[in-house]
Amino acid sequence: MLSSVYKVSIIIPTYKTDPQGLSRLLQSLDAQTLSADEFEIIFVDDGSPDNTFERLQSEKAKRSNVSVTRIENSGWPSKPRNIGIKMAKGEYVLFMDHDDELYPDALRAGYEFAVRNNADALSGKESRTDDPAWAIGVYREDEPQAIGREGAHPLMPMNPHKLYRRKFVLKHKITFPEGRMVFWEDIFFNIQVARYAKVISRMASVPFYHWVTTEGSGTSLFDNQTEYYWEMLRKVCDFANENLSDPALIQQREQILRHQYRVRVLGPFNANFHQKSIESRKLIFSHAQCIRRDFEFERFDETLSVSQALRAWAVGEGRRDLVERLSQEDVAIAGWQTADTLAWSNGVLEISSSAQWSSAHGRTLSLRSEGNRVIKDLSPELEQELPAEQLDMTRDLAEVDCIFAVRSRDGLVTWEAPAEWTTSFDENQPSSVMLAGYTKARIDPATAAFGKPLETDHWDLQAKISIGNGSAHRNVRSAFPGSVSYVNGQLHLVYTTDGGTVALVPRGQQEAIRQLTPIRAGYDSDGLVQLDLDGTHDGDGEVTCTLGLDTSTSAKKNTFTGHPAILRISDGKASLHFRKTGPVMRVRIGDHAGRRPPFWTLFVAEDRVGLNVGQLPKIRTTAEYEHEEQAG
CATH class of the missing domain: 2.60.40 (Immunoglobulin-like)
Known part of the structure; x- marks a missing residue:
């Protein structure tokens, strides 16, 4: 029963899955460097009322490593995940949301890292669409054994987007709590993992999971202005106390509880707190006060920032009026x-x-x-x-x-x-x-x-x-x-965006043409047109590239086609070199650099080249005028 046919089983609950999200997920799985015969994909549809199940069946028909099952609607991802665990045949299981994606080397690198370190669970480097700082302080180094480290708990971020050894999960009967709505079911699952795991590894060197957030994705049910929110938060804290009471697990328990205290008990007292209704303010404050008291969270107060410690003191003193004043006056400044x-x-x-x-x-x-x-x-x-x-x-x-x-x-x-x-x-x-x-x-x-x-x-x-x-x-x-x-055969670009911020493009010779502004024109020693480019540059050498050359004879539009060029860097200067095509050339250079013209007009004479801002209607050659007359 416990034999492993695959290295990894990917378990994905679905419900009314967006077609674009499903396509994104499958494309990321199809692109894995781990061979498709070494991992399986298990879809468990939670009774979708639309055509999600039929679309999954269609995708299954295209792939030999996909299985699909459908259950009566349970209302939450927990039951589909538990069923997926029973169906899985992989050495490790991974839980994904139905519209997320894996980075290409995730499964290979994650599996090898986990096996090499005999990990019961592996947390791989995760990013989130709408939060560039997501877990940035967590994935700073590869950690074969993250248990016992100071700071964040080894399973943070505490979602299930991780590798778990299947035999370990089954042996200890680790499951997600089921129900039509179970807040933080992933925390309950991970607390059980923390209780029994001997090794939890953290992989920072290879991108692993992309938590995709789009308009309408996720849930809006996590509302701290409801009784249920605080009821479930209390259950999380109780569960941590019950399962992590062994002296060897105290550090992990404190890491989890301190996070709940900072983020969920004190977190609501932010700059928006005083703007909530009086009923909501009373509810939040009352529950925060009770949870702080009942779980003796004041022991964490000395680790808090000044702003949080002030709020914690006011909560402990029963001074909602001071918490409201603090939310107005003591605002976090970024x-x-x-x-x-x-x-x-x-x-x-x-x-x-x-x-x-x-x-x-x-x-x-x-x-x-x-x-x-x-x-x-x-x-x-x-x-x-x-x-x-x-x-x-x-x-x-x-x-x-x-x-x-x-x-x-x-x-x-x-x-x-x-x-x-x-x-x-x-x-x-x-x-x-x-x-x-x-x-x-x-x-x-x-x-x-x-x-x-x-x-x-x-x-x-x-x-x-x-x-x-x-x-x-x-x-x-x-x-x-x-x-x-330009160093060691590689050209890299740095530029300022239209929004006034810094951006970098490795091997960015093509984008360099669109970002660097021409400041003068002439001929080089080989008779090629030479455009000197603005800025101070580094290195010595040249790369081939392509600039846009307007070939349209129309006075009111441009049609740019590729024209071979050389981008040369020497003595802190950069220049672009290309052959001339006629007495008037309209070239697309530097058009991405802020408020620059969409193209430049070059007047190419035998002894000089004039550089002029491009404009519509265009300055054209006699031949272009004649071509338009004949075409008209």
Whole structure:
């Protein structure tokens, strides 16, 4: 019964599955580097009232490793997953949502890493469509054994998008709690895994799972303004206490409970709390107060940021009025990074940047100095109600952190980059403190993907700045012109987007033509047209590429076709070289670089080349006029 026919069984509950989502999921599974005869796909349809089951049957007919079954509607993914576990024949099982996707090397790399480390469970590097910072601090290194590590629990993020050894799951009768609506069923499952697992591995070096979020995807049922939400949160905490009571499991229990306390008990007291109805505010506060008391969560208060600790104290004192005041006055302010320098050096992009803290409404960090301490600056009326020692920001400011990263626009994978972060404090007014942050980062396209080259894609440079309970992961701002580096036969491009942020394109010679602006024209020593390009560049060499040449004879439209060219880099300069085709050439260069013309018009004489902004109606040659007359 427990023999393994496959390396991995992928279990996918479905219900009214969007055709586009199903297609995306299957395409990612078809693209796996692990051979299709080494993994199976198990669809368990939860009684969809539409044609989902028929579409699954159609897809099954195209693949030998797919099985499909249908059950009476259960209302939640738990029962389909449990049925899938019983059907599975793989050494490991993986649970996927019906519209997500795996990265191409996920199954091969994940399975080999798990087997090599004898893992009962493996958490692979996960990304999320709508959250570039998703789990960025979790997947920092490959960890053969993550149990016993400080920080986040080894199974965080605590969803089931992981590899679990099937024999281990069956031996310990680990299942998802069933019912028509069971909040956090994945946490209940993973707590059982944590109870019995001897080895939990974490794989950061290979992208594993993409949690796709689109309009209408996911559920909106997780509403903390309902009694059921708090009933289920209490059950999660009880379940953690019951299953992780062994002394050897205390650390894991505390990791899980501390997360629930920070995110779900205190999390609702954010900037939106005071805007909720009075009934909702009373309900949330009452439940938070009871859970904090009943589970003795005050033991975690010393690990909280100042803002969270103030709220926790007010909850413990039964002061909903203070929590509401704090949600208005003590608002989390996110940080922005702006590039101060941006330059290539021997194929490595070097960035120095500075941080500022401001909200969309112009609010900034409110700090003041008292002796050698930095204090959170609130209104005098509110401060009088709070313990003075709770306002001390010294520790929070000492722990301000910045993570520098690149994120691909196509695959939505985020890789951290080496960076040095420093902070300073300036008293810009008597007793008023201004916080400043500075980063120096290096990005080598040849090694930035966990020691491997970045894929050819547009990569946005991003920074996640955390201070207290305020954290934001945003693109790095820039006003620098585009530039390229040519080292070891590779040309890489960095440029400023239309939105004023930094982007990187490894092996980006084609995009370089669209991003670099021509500043002068002439002939080179070989008689080719030469366009000198703006910016300061790195390296020495040349690459072949293609520029767009307008071949339309119409005065009111362009038709660009490929024209061979050479992009040459030398002595900090870049230039484009190509043969002339006539006395007037209309070429598409630099049209992606901000507010630049869609094309340039070149007047090509025997002894010179004139560079002019392109415009419609076009300046045309006599031959083009005659061609239009004959065609008309």
